[in-house]
Amino acid sequence: MLNKEFTMQDSNQGILWEVFIQASPGIPHKHAGSLHAQDAEMALLSARDVYTRRSEGMNIWVVPANSITASLPEDSGSFFEPSNDKPYRHPTFYKVPEGVKYL
Amino acid sequence: MASNKDLFEYLLRLGDNTLIIGHRLSEWCGHGPQLEEDIALINVSLDLIGRSRSWLTYAGEVEGAGRTEDDLAFKRDDVFFRNNLLCEQPNGDFASTILRQLFFDVYTYYQYTELVKSKDTTISAIAVKSLKEIEYHVRHSRDWTLRLGDGTEESNKRMQSAINNLWRFVGDLFDMDAVDENLMAEGIACDNNKIKTLWEKTIFEILAEANLKTPEKAFFAKGSRVGMHTEHLGFLLAEMQYLPRAYPTASWS
Numbered sequence: 001m002l003n004k005e006f007t008m009q010d011s012n013q014g015i016l017w018e019v020f021i022q023a024s025p026g027i028p029h030k031h032a033g034s035l036h037a038q039d040a041e042m043a044l045l046s047a048r049d050v051y052t053r054r055s056e057g058m059n060i061w062v063v064p065a066n067s068i069t070a071s072l073p074e075d076s077g078s079f080f081e082p083s084n085d086k087p088y089r090h091p092t093f094y095k096v097p098e099g100v101k102y103l
Numbered sequence: 104m105a106s107n108k109d110l111f112e113y114l115l116r117l118g119d120n121t122l123i124i125g126h127r128l129s130e131w132c133g134h135g136p137q138l139e140e141d142i143a144l145i146n147v148s149l150d151l152i153g154r155s156r157s158w159l160t161y162a163g164e165v166e167g168a169g170r171t172e173d174d175l176a177f178k179r180d181d182v183f184f185r186n187n188l189l190c191e192q193p194n195g196d197f198a199s200t201i202l203r204q205l206f207f208d209v210y211t212y213y214q215y216t217e218l219v220k221s222k223d224t225t226i227s228a229i230a231v232k233s234l235k236e237i238e239y240h241v242r243h244s245r246d247w248t249l250r251l252g253d254g255t256e257e258s259n260k261r262m263q264s265a266i267n268n269l270w271r272f273v274g275d276l277f278d279m280d281a282v283d284e285n286l287m288a289e290g291i292a293c294d295n296n297k298i299k300t301l302w303e304k305t306i307f308e309i310l311a312e313a314n315l316k317t318p319e320k321a322f323f324a325k326g327s328r329v330g331m332h333t334e335h336l337g338f339l340l341a342e343m344q345y346l347p348r349a350y351p352t353a354s355w356s
Binding site: 048 | 137138139140142143146239242243246250
């Protein structure tokens with residue numbers, strides 16, 4: 001039996017942070033994953049160690065996971081289905097110019 | 104007049120420091136206090152061991168006896184190692200590891216900043232290449248020191264006892280002998296007295312901010328310059344060197 005102060009339940013792993021990485025200038029930050037940290041500065045350091053050791057990025061955002069408001073699965077009907085039968089909302093009638101990478 | 108022997112000795116000091124403290128940090132693999140920190144410690148460890156490869160390869164070339172980085176790392180006994188006593192001290196708890204790392208990272212930061220100016224172009228090049236990762240290491244150990252020292256009663260107590268335990272190995276970091284003086288005269292080595300002044304200023308500032316104190320009275324252990332180590336190095340080497348000594352022809356492929 002481990003000493004009580006060392007059990008996982010008792011050790012404070014910090015709050016959950018979501019990590020966003022920008023791979024190169026001008027393109028959007030992309031969700032890379034999440035991690036635990038005590039505060040924003042440590043979250044940034046951990047994000048660097050966990051997600052960018054192999055030149056994956058040049059800028060990092062960390063956001064407390066509880067600051068993100070997400071839509072609920074039960075809302076998906078009212079949120080997303082009405083657009084399914086409105087093809088005119090999709091930009092499928094345009095030709096993409098050559099050389100445009102990130103459209 | 105500095106000889107090749109002086110330069111070889113000096114390179115062993117640099118290479119053994121990063122090898123031994125790097126190996127110590129590698130012992131945390133799979134044991135970190137949280138997953139993120141486990142990865143962070145091992146990243147630092149890999150940086151340090153990688154740097155040892157540069158130093159020991161160059162040391163082997165300077166010696167001219169055909170020894171490779173592996174020969175120097177795995178086929179020397181403890182009395183031939185020249186790492187500072189601080190580097191070989193056991194990990195202890197997380198506070199103890201962070202404190203040891205803070206002392207070492209700030210030391211290497213100022214040491215390598217000076218070595219960038221070395222007239223030996225290989226030393227200078229390795230120093231330049233390492234400084235960016237050292238800046239990151241300092242940030243990592245400083246941030247943890249502030250959080251643990253100024254954290255809970257328990258974390259402050261553990262950091263303070265780490266300082267009380269490791270402070271006696273600080274003097275050894277700045278010890279100098281004829282090797283340093285001969286190489287300094289030729290603009291190759293750096294002046295440890297200068298590094299000591301800078302190190303103390305930074306460390307005292309960080310510790311004060313972290314609500315931590317240095318011991319008022321201290322006895323400083325010495326001996327790394329002549330291979331007189333604490334009892335811990337032998338055990339570390341026994342583990343680190345076991346495989347290549349038991350299976351000399353083993354290879355990755």
